[in-house]
Amino acid sequence: MDYDKALELFEPTLGFEVHVELNTQTKMFSDAPNPAASGAEHGEPNTMITPVDLGLPGSLPVVNEEAIKYSISLGLALGCQIAPSSRFARKNYFYPDLAKNYQISQFDEPIAFEGSVDIELESGRTITIPIERAHMEEDAGKLTHVGGATGRIQGAEYSLVDYNRAGVPLVEIVTHMITGAEADAPEVGKAYVSAIRDIVRSLGISEARMERGNLRCDANISLSPRGSGKLGTRTETKNVNSMRSVERAVRYEIQRQAAILQKGGTITQETRHWHEDTGVTSAGRPKSDADDYRYFPEPDLLPVEPSLELIEELRAALPEPPAERRKRLKAAWGFTDLEFRDVNNAGLFSEIEATVEAGTTPAQARKWWTGEIARLANLQGADASSLISPADVAALVALMNDGVLNDSLARQVLEGVVAGEGSPADVVESRGLKLVSDDGPLIAAIDEALAAQPDVLAKIRDGKVQAAGAVIGAVMKAMKGQADAARVRELVLERASAE
């Protein structure tokens, strides 16, 4: 159904579950290296595991103290209360992504609860997202389904399991129901995930790269007939893994459910899968009977009882809240309202701030991130931040400032960096994209161009300097763009008057 029509008939209610992989050095309950740690690589399958991660007999989990501190910091940044005592629980299920037949999670005693996050929409509207809880748990391993339809679970003949990711510390942030988002619902989803990403990045507790699964979002959506006051049946769309996809998935689900309801149909409470390529969700398993997790307190682990001193110490160390940061950056960067909004909507604060810290002006950083990088990101359907690091953008700008690259060469270098060819300096070297800084070859090309266009030469000598454009164009072409146009112009005028 048409989106506007759907909103006319129904009120959307949203809820989000965001999983954040913490970037501690080791896992949640074992001292295996954490593949989600800062700078870590995923490693060959089943090389980042200990007996604890395989749930081998006799192994005992022990809680990573750093992960507790990170979780408390995150809870505080979400405005939550920190539980004086919280416990781990076993969530029992039968699926081989964890070897133990259960996931260690938190159930009725999460470490943090009842907070809120303010998000700002493009229109300037601010919405407060109520947070129900943030609890700690462990990530699961990765299954590759072999045989049957490619990459799909149905029809798979067998599955291969890599437990490197099993046991990676996770915090799951669960919102209360979000009402009143109305037509902004898709944007609310995107802005909320963006706000969570900004918070965990500012805390430095996660790499927060959605394309790597460091940050994963499940979106719960239901519709109620306008004015009915009756909550509709919700669906849970799993693993929507870019901010853009969150926005698209919410919009799609609203339209899909509205079409069914309008025809008098009913919504099945179920898990749905988001398909990035086609932009639709499809039905997964129904929620009812597989959710029989038989939670019970984890007997291998003791309660976590953070001292008030620790909580206050972590509270005092919290970075500037993103909303306040926004105000500060707006003042510091001197962008126009429109420019600043573009940056905000694109979720590029951290990128631009880090790029400026690495040595560019705010204007240069903005130009690249909202310009060429955003364009490439759009083409690839990826988030801009996944394409290039702020340090590499700053290095690219520095190469321009040093006269090694002009604008068009810099774009080519950017493409090389995005294609994984290394740092800007590497790409300059391997693709041979340097500007010709030696005047010798330039003068040779200029003399040739002047000789080929004697009429232009005559005009320049008559003082019609603008005629030089034709010669400059010819020289730039001869140099395959690898010349500084301003220097070429200087030399053209010099050579023209010299002869």
Next chain:
Amino acid sequence: MTDTNPGAITSEVVSHLASLARIALTTDEIEKLTGELGAIVNSVAKVSEVATDDVPATSHPIPLSNVFRADVPGVTLTTEQALAGAPEHDGSRFAVSAILGEEQ
């Protein structure tokens, strides 16, 4: 399935758990296990006769909390060690039979 009385072990509960765990049970086995599991649950349930509202729930017999580990990487298993007990593998990953249903 919703539990109105989570303590009650019925043959339906046993066969449901068996299907979740992918264990094939005969009707005789289900009946036998229903009785045995019921007896276990009932004996554990005796605790509730002495536990009153003013006794806080506990998950551990020793009054300890905050047992933590420093965030320092230790020794990992080699791939060979990790796979040593696996009935099937491809040399680096565990192989399991076809998964019906969905990822959790």
